[in-house]
Amino acid sequence: MRVLGFPFNIYLAAFASALVAAFAALPLWRAWCIRTGLVDDPGHRKIHDTPIPLAGGLAVLTGLLLPLVIATVLLKFNLIGETSSAPLLHGLNKRALQLAAIAFGAVGMTIIGLLDDKHELRPAHKFIGQLLIAAIVAAAGVRITLFVPSVVFSYVVTILWLLTVINAFNFMDNMNGLCSGLGAIGAGMFGFIAATRGPDPQGQYLVAATAFLICGALMGFLPHNFPKARAFLGDAGSHL
Numbered sequence: 001m002r003v004l005g006f007p008f009n010i011y012l013a014a015f016a017s018a019l020v021a022a023f024a025a026l027p028l029w030r031a032w033c034i035r036t037g038l039v040d041d042p043g044h045r046k047i048h049d050t051p052i053p054l055a056g057g058l059a060v061l062t063g064l065l066l067p068l069v070i071a072t073v074l075l076k077f078n079l080i081g082e083t084s085s086a087p088l089l090h091g092l093n094k095r096a097l098q099l100a101a102i103a104f105g106a107v108g109m110t111i112i113g114l115l116d117d118k119h120e121l122r123p124a125h126k127f128i129g130q131l132l133i134a135a136i137v138a139a140a141g142v143r144i145t146l147f148v149p150s151v152v153f154s155y156v157v158t159i160l161w162l163l164t165v166i167n168a169f170n171f172m173d174n175m176n177g178l179c180s181g182l183g184a185i186g187a188g189m190f191g192f193i194a195a196t197r198g199p200d201p202q203g204q205y206l207v208a209a210t211a212f213l214i215c216g217a218l219m220g221f222l223p224h225n226f227p228k229a230r231a232f233l234g235d236a237g238s239h240l
Contacts (some may be wrong), residue, residue, distance in 0.1 A: 010088070011195060014067065014209045015216035022063025022220030029055035029062070030224075030231050038118055040232050043119040052229055054117045057181070057236025061110050063217030063239075065103065091206045101140030102210070106240055109166060113239035127163075130239075134162040166239055173238040177226030180233060181219045187215035209237050 015154060033053035035040060040052045059114040074080050092099065115121055121129075135155075142153040144161055173179040191211030194204040224231045 001060065010205070010209060011191065011212045015191075015212040015219075017067035018063040018071070018213045018216030019220040020068040022059045022217040023223065024220075025062035025066075026055055026059040026221060026224045026231060029053075029058040033058075034229075038114075038234075040234070053231050054234030054236065055231040055235035056225060057113055057240050059111055059224075059231070060180075060217045060221050060233070060237055060240055061106060063220050064106060064213055067213060068103070087205060095206055098141045099206070099210075101137045101142050104140075105133050105137040105142075105162075108136075109239040110236045113170075113234060113236035116235040116239075130163055130166060131159065134159045137162065147181070170235060170238040173233055173235075176229045177222060179238055180222050180225055184215050184218040184222065187211045188216065191215060 007075055030053045033055045034051075038054050040046070041052070042049050062163070069081075071088075075085055075092070078085065080088070083141070109130070112121075112126060112133070116126055138155050138158040145154045146157060148154070169179055169183065172182070188211070191208045194211060195208035217223045221231075221233070221237075225233070
């Protein structure tokens with residue numbers, strides 16, 4: 001079995017930077033949520049007896065985007081070693097549209113969830129928003145093919161998969177640490193598999209780095225949510 005390559009320090013940096021960014025951002029977003037009233041109030045079906053800020057999704061999004069911005073600046077000014085920067089620049093140039101679509105999808109889904117947290121959107125309106133964002137992501141080339149040579153098939157499968165996973169996590173987000181914990185485990189496994197599999201000796205390094213970034217951001221939020229929650233993911237986080 002091939003070991004983690006590419007080099008390994010890029011994966012470690014992605015994970016660690018996302019973890020630190022999300023962990024550090026949570027108190028700031030928590031204060032903002034309290035100030036703006038974006039909280040989950042106690043109820044007869046809930047175990048918390050005080051309002052809990054719905055800051056998790058915003059913190060996780062910060063953990064995803066801030067390291068990406070920093071990495072872009074470092075690459076632009078050649079502040080990363082050539083061994084790491086050369087394949088990164090090649091991959092970013094080759095997959096710029098798809099990576100931008102993933103970032104757009106993350107922000108878009110977070111906004112839909114945030115609006116739902118604040119205004120309790122009607123299910124139909126929320127679904128239409130999810131559908132539009134999933135379609136845009138698929139149109140940018142982020143598609144599942146399942147080795148079937150049909151563009152229509154890849155669009156349908158990709159959109160269906162995105163909507164299914166998003167709403168599954170949304171429905172599952174009813175227990176401290178459950179949604180973020182499962183997400184971190186899944187992202188970590190995706191990262192490991194992408195880094196150690198594939199025809200390229202370096203593995204699918206962009207996929208792996210993105211997965212470790214997601215894993216780190218979720219792990220950065222988890223201490224604030226488990227075992228006793230000081231913040232919830234909210235629909236913003238479960239959509240993300």
